[in-house]
Amino acid sequence: MTTSNNIKDKFQLEIVSLTETFNEIVKKFKSLHSSITESYNKVPKATKQLDKINEQTEVATNQMLDKVEAITEREQDISGGLGEIEKLAKEGKDDEICELVVKLKSKSEINVADAYIIMDALQFQDITAQQMDHAASMLEDIESKLNDIVEALNASSAFPEKGGAYEKKIRIFDPHADLFEKKTEQREIDTMFDKVTKQKIE
Amino acid sequence: MSEKIMIVDDSPTVLKFVAFSLKKSGFTVVSACDGMDAIEKISNLEESVDLIITDLNMPNMDGYMFISTLRENEQYKDIPVIILSSEGADKDKERGLEVGASSYLVKPFNAEVLLGEVSKYLDIRVNS
Numbered sequence: 001m002t003t004s005n006n007i008k009d010k011f012q013l014e015i016v017s018l019t020e021t022f023n024e025i026v027k028k029f030k031s032l033h034s035s036i037t038e039s040y041n042k043v044p045k046a047t048k049q050l051d052k053i054n055e056q057t058e059v060a061t062n063q064m065l066d067k068v069e070a071i072t073e074r075e076q077d078i079s080g081g082l083g084e085i086e087k088l089a090k091e092g093k094d095d096e097i098c099e100l101v102v103k104l105k106s107k108s109e110i111n112v113a114d115a116y117i118i119m120d121a122l123q124f125q126d127i128t129a130q131q132m133d134h135a136a137s138m139l140e141d142i143e144s145k146l147n148d149i150v151e152a153l154n155a156s157s158a159f160p161e162k163g164g165a166y167e168k169k170i171r172i173f174d175p176h177a178d179l180f181e182k183k184t185e186q187r188e189i190d191t192m193f194d195k196v197t198k199q200k201i202e
Numbered sequence: 203m204s205e206k207i208m209i210v211d212d213s214p215t216v217l218k219f220v221a222f223s224l225k226k227s228g229f230t231v232v233s234a235c236d237g238m239d240a241i242e243k244i245s246n247l248e249e250s251v252d253l254i255i256t257d258l259n260m261p262n263m264d265g266y267m268f269i270s271t272l273r274e275n276e277q278y279k280d281i282p283v284i285i286l287s288s289e290g291a292d293k294d295k296e297r298g299l300e301v302g303a304s305s306y307l308v309k310p311f312n313a314e315v316l317l318g319e320v321s322k323y324l325d326i327r328v329n330s
Contacts (some may be wrong), residue, residue: 058215065218072226116313119219123310126213127288130259172212172259177288177309186308186315189295193305 033153036146043143050136051169054129061125064118072115079108130177137171205324206249208232210240210256210268211286216309220255220286223313224320237263241271244278251281253324255307258287258294266301273302282323286311 082105089097207229209220221231232251234240237260244251254272258265265285272278282304287294295306307319 061215062218065215065222069218069222116223119222120310120312122215123219125215127310129213129215130288170261172261172264174259174288186311189306189308192295193299193303196299 029153033150036150036153040143040146040150043139043146047136047139047143050132050139054132057125057128061122065122068115068118068122072112075108075112075115079105079112082108127177130173133171133173134175134177136169137173140168204228204230205252206230206232206247207320208234208240208244208251208254210234210237210254210260210265212236212257212260216257216286220316223316226313227317227320229320236260237265237268237271240268250277253320254281254283255286255320256283258285258298266297269298269301269303284319284323 082101086098086101086105089101207224209217209224209231210233211217211220212235217233217235221233224231232243232247234243237256239262240254240256241263256265256268260268263271265287269283269285272281272283279302283302285298285303285306286309287306288309298306304323305319307316
């Protein structure tokens with residue numbers, strides 16, 4: 001009997017220990033669930049934020065483009081007008097006016113050239129918009145995977161209904177878009193296309 | 203009468219930038235926001251365009267499909283097409299060639315490079 005009681009006691013102890021372990025596991029799962037919930041809730045916010053940056057950058061860039069366009073148009077008018085004055089001044093043999101007009105004309109032309117450089121630089125918006133779309137798309141993938149985990153843990157009630165949180169945007173982007181890193185020189189691409197074009201003509 | 207160029211891109215920034223550069227060089231510009239829009243606009247024009255500049259990644263109809271559709275049409279099959287796209291993989295350029303693009307310009311680019319490419323293809327067309 002004593003041996004039997006000893007075995008019984010040992011079993012009881014093992015069962016208590018197992019129960020405690022299970023309780024710990026459940027606690028850990030609960031804490032994991034809480035972290036997943038937190039991450040899950042943050043993902044749509046981050047995606048929305050990226051979209052907001054994208055939209056606002058686009059609006060700002062377009063405003064700047066409009067302004068630059070207007071500036072260059074005015075500058076070209078100024079340059080043309082100064083050219084006319086230069087002609088008139090030359091006729092009146094007023095060398096000083098002529099010299100000043102030449103200087104102003106040159107400055108005006110530099111302004112136009114600078115405006116073109118600003119226009120070139122503003123293309124950053126198109127590239128960063130694609131990079132942000134790429135990031136937002138990755139966040140949406142993470143959100144979807146987290147949702148799968150949550151459903152597998154049978155805890156979907158803690159999350160917003162599928163599709164109910166926000167309407168997902170259709171994202172069209174080049175994942176390789178980069179403002180500074182050009183992997184291929186334009187010259188190489190031109191050669192590639194020229195070769196095929198010549199073959200087609202022949 | 204100035205030569206007419208169609209620009210197809212879903213980015214308003216790129217449309218504006220390219221249109222500005224081309225207009226300043228004396229070209230007439232027609233803009234479209236994707237392949238579908240471009241086909242609709244080009245078919246409604248009284249006189250066809252002399253050159254097309256198109257992006258690849260666009261909603262509704264992408265650049266590849268747009269170029270393929272053009273090349274299948276007797277009226278538009280000979281219009282030079284320049285692809286304007288951000289740094290893509292080599293297969294993007296190869297596919298561009300396959301569908302019948304004349305050239306591929308990597309974004310970002312400056313107005314000088316764009317005009318160089320444009321005048322090159324318009325010259326080829328004029329000479330032939």
